[in-house]
Amino acid sequence: MRARRISKAFTLAVAAVLALGACTGTPPAPKESTATATTSQGGNITVLEPAPFTSFNAASTTGQGATNTRIDYATHSGFNYVDSGLKLVKNDKFGKYEKISDKPLTIKYTINSGVQWSDGAPVTAADLFLQWAAASGYYNDATLDPAFKVVKGSAYFNYGGDTTGLSQTSMPVIGDNGSSLTLSYTKPYSDWETALGSTVSIPAHIVAVRAGLKDADALVSLLQGIPKGDPSAPVKPNPELRKVADFWNTGFDTKSMPDPSLALSNGPYLVKGITAGKELVLTRNVDYNWGTVPTLDTITVHYNSKAGAQIAALKAKTADVASPALTADNLAALAEVKSDGVQTQVGNTLGFDQAVLNFKGVLAKPDLRTAFLKTVPRQDIADQVAKPLNPDATVLNSFVFRAVQTPYKESTSSNGSAGFAAADIDAAKKLLAGATPTVRILYNKDDPVRAAEFDLISASAQMAGFTVTDGGKGSAQWLQALKDGAFDVALYGWTSNPTGSVQVPQVFRTGAPSNLNNFSNTVVDQLTEQLAGEPDDAKQNALKMQIDKLVFGAGYGLPLFQRSAAAAYGPHVSGVQYSPVPVGVWWNVWDWKYVK
Structure with a gap:
């Protein structure tokens, strides 16, 4: 839907302030603060983020935001991710995707056996199907006015990303006993490798039940039975699809710790607790083995939008990782705390x-x-x-x-x-x-x-x-x-x-x-x-x-x-690396280790 595309374009693209991200190559890793520092299994580190966490659905228009995206990345897994050198890295432990045809362009996604949500339910093609439904705009038949308001027809999923690629796909096909999903494009699409997203973040079985359906299979059956939306011939809104979309749109928004079913993980960390406006605590997902296994026991996320306060916290060792906005004054302040063991990477x-x-x-x-x-x-x-x-x-x-x-x-x-x-x-x-x-x-x-x-x-x-x-x-x-x-x-x-x-x-x-x-x-x-x-x-x-x-x-x-931009970290953490991607230093969160 065009309204969603332009919203995302302005949110992510018009850079009014520093956008955390890419360095021109991987910067050299600074030396550790002491020669005797050793890493250890377990431990806790504290990360400062400018804005509080507000949603477990970072793909929705109300949930998109830097902090939400970074927590989503740390708590979910998928078929690939982008490393600090802007290379797309496949995660074969989660599953695989393969191009099985060029004409038409056809991609098959297969999730490995054993990949599961933190409630024990398997990650399946139903989760991919729901992700496709939200990110494709397939069911929308809305006509928009110049201000992008719906004047007739229906817009269902309020997806915060770009629908250009997946809007060119036909209804997906589920196979291999529910472990695979195959997408066929109506015309070639250059960015097909990242079109479906790098992480699988929203559990279809939870959305199904919250929308009044029996289970994920019933959700898939519903979605399979609804034709593609046509703005030139809008139809009466589908009430069941509306319930599904409405819950996907805002049902995962929260400022405090929700019902655990709304905080499910399939990634290296779990959200253990949230104190509204103050902190969020991640704990290691002990079942996670379909990607690089993390070593930290917990990561505590605090919020502070002021760069000066972030730098002061690094100096006082009440925070271990921060990405303060880069100004001449802040750069000078970071240089001053180097003697306190704070390392800074700029790029x-x-x-x-x-x-x-x-x-x-x-x-x-x-x-x-x-x-x-x-x-x-x-x-x-x-x-x-x-x-x-x-x-x-x-x-x-x-x-x-x-x-x-x-x-x-x-x-x-x-x-x-x-x-x-x-x-x-x-x-x-x-x-x-x-x-x-x-x-x-x-x-x-x-x-x-x-x-x-x-x-x-x-x-x-x-x-x-x-x-x-x-x-x-x-x-x-x-x-x-x-x-x-x-x-x-x-x-x-x-x-x-x-x-x-x-x-x-x-x-x-x-x-x-x-x-x-x-x-x-x-x-x-x-x-x-x-x-x-x-x-x-x-x-x-x-x-x-x-x-x-x-x-x-x-x-x-x-x-x-x-x-x-700058990334800074203190003497009690190693493995932090400045990154070109939107999640910033979180890109390799699984590599972070506690330093005694």
Whole structure:
């Protein structure tokens, strides 16, 4: 459903603050604080997260959020995960997935015998079927207004992710005595390996009973008997499906420890207890052997949104792991607590900043777009804004690749970014030919990084003859202004997907949910269509390189730099490693060990 796709796009992609994640490769592991430190089985460590836990369903629109996602990751398992080098790692101990046909694209998922929920019930294809039902939008027949409200028909599952891939599948087939599920796509889809999700998080047998059905088999029978929704011919809402969807949507939301059946795990840890707004306690799942077995007895999660308080807790050893927001002051504070055994890893995230031009309005003319882009002092921005936080920060020269990715150097050598390596005021003046167009620059004025970018860009543009209007908005207003297109130039960021290519069409295709600046190019549209259906990695990269070049050539805007972030940990934990993925340092939680 488009409303859900655009909601997720803004939640995960428009980076108003630092997005925790990717480093440009794996940073070297800092030395332990003492030569005699030894790791041991068991033990407890404390992790600080900025926001409280609120839901056991991190895939719903009400449950999505960083803390929920990280707890979900620690308490559930699945077919694969993304490591700190942005590589997709298969978990063959959980099960396997295999492509059994290219025409049509057909994928079979099989769960291994012995994989179970913490109440002893087996993880089965019914759990995969429910996950598909929620993430595909298959049953929706809703028509939406421009504000994405339902005006007729029904929208059932409030899924917080992107439905692009699974919406192209037909009704799944369950086999092998309920241990396998086979999906067939109506057209090729490049990101099929991650389309169904990396973890299996919601128990179908619990949802079934809570919705008034006998068991998981009855739930599957219900879902199998309902046809695909058609917005052009909506039907009377199905009351049984509505009960199932309503419970999936909000039934797992909670701020305190719920009925244990709503906190089931199939992963390395279990949620043992929750104190609303204060802490959450994880305990080791002693039955878990379908993945790397953890060693810690417990992990206690406390909440504090203030970076200064996080750093103070690391110093006092009342916390062991934290990811404080990276600012010059916080970086200095982290350096000061190094003598207390606190180690810090800093690197580039998957979030990057950019200056994007609106193709409607004063910059609709190509020459004016080029003139403005010639004024953007990208090197100065990197030197003055990015490098003080990360000495390795550089100008970003691609819209579709990050520096850690192999095609980055090849694409940047030919995409046209070299023509905008530094500000060229004389070239901009020549293109303006005496004109003094007024441009309105939108940015989040509550973000000091964006405010600094505005100051540098504004001063440079005015030197060339542009009249600049400060369109800065507060945190509560700027995103709406961005969605409304109330700008000529906008300073904002995307957080790239750690794997796959699905985000490229979402951003650059004409009319796409995340195309916020009215960019339209028929060749780019054709290439994004090919990209969405191309399964071969090398061919995907070739298509993305063409898109990268065309976007630069059209005067879309300019990428500026990748944001940086920090992960810090104290002397009583080892195995913590800065990561490029949305779950941050939690990506290898099973490797964390207590240090005496």
